[in-house]
Amino acid sequence: MIINDARFLTSNSRADLCPAPTMPEYAFIGRSNVGKSSLINMLTGRNGLAKTSSSPGKTQLINHFVINDKWFLVDLPGYGYAKVSKVSRAEWARMINYYLRHRPNLMCVFVLIDSRHSPQAVDLEFMEKLGEEGIPFVMVFTKADKQSTSQTKALLADYLKKMGESWDELPRHFLTSAETGLGRDEVLNFIADVNQQWTEDAASNA
Numbered sequence: 001m002i003i004n005d006a007r008f009l010t011s012n013s014r015a016d017l018c019p020a021p022t023m024p025e026y027a028f029i030g031r032s033n034v035g036k037s038s039l040i041n042m043l044t045g046r047n048g049l050a051k052t053s054s055s056p057g058k059t060q061l062i063n064h065f066v067i068n069d070k071w072f073l074v075d076l077p078g079y080g081y082a083k084v085s086k087v088s089r090a091e092w093a094r095m096i097n098y099y100l101r102h103r104p105n106l107m108c109v110f111v112l113i114d115s116r117h118s119p120q121a122v123d124l125e126f127m128e129k130l131g132e133e134g135i136p137f138v139m140v141f142t143k144a145d146k147q148s149t150s151q152t153k154a155l156l157a158d159y160l161k162k163m164g165e166s167w168d169e170l171p172r173h174f175l176t177s178a179e180t181g182l183g184r185d186e187v188l189n190f191i192a193d194v195n196q197q198w199t200e201d202a203a204s205n206a
Ligand SMILES: Nc1nc2c(ncn2[C@@H]2O[C@H](COP(=O)(O)OP(=O)(O)OP(=O)(O)O)[C@@H](O)[C@H]2O)c(=O)[nH]1
Pocket: 030, 031, 032, 033, 034, 035, 036, 037, 038, 039, 051, 052, 053, 054, 055, 056, 057, 058, 059, 060, 077, 078, 079, 142, 143, 144, 145, 146, 176, 177, 178, 179
């Protein structure tokens, strides 16, 4: 997929204030500092489109970007940031849960995981919830440039082991690096395929 146009649209604290659900949507979520905003910049080829920071907790709202006037990319605030108060954490959960359940055009959630860290309960629990609720998701292992391929392979095996009996194999997953561009084509091709499904479904429902 060629990205001709990528623009920031809006930031919202509530799903019902988000742009009208007229196009397929993909949301990026994961622990604070995992590299969500950096991945958005890498995929779109626009440095600075999504604000990044070396200190966690930068992204606080539901941020919509519109790509090629055809689909939405959404940058969500990270979870599991220790310095956030209990109240803010509860607010985060309310905002995200509502968004995930009430966004009719949400085609897939991209769960980002730092490929240097062993499986974390917070990520496993989040994916289990998505699975239970039937919300489609894929996994993205970020920052792959920071370690060797064999270390990453071991991590994938570890994830599969920890994800329990419901998974015979890992859910669809991608390895990415915002530094080297690794995984860019794979992720964009995946999105192009799902966009195509959206178009076909819309045509058959017309
Ligand atoms: N080496 C390397 N560094 C990365 C990569 N992706 C992100 N980073 C760095 O990790 C830090 C956090 O990146 P962000 O993209 O801001 O992370 P985020 O998940 O959006 O963080 P929050 O918005 O705080 O939840 C920044 O210092 C990035 O430069 C990557 O693929 N490789």
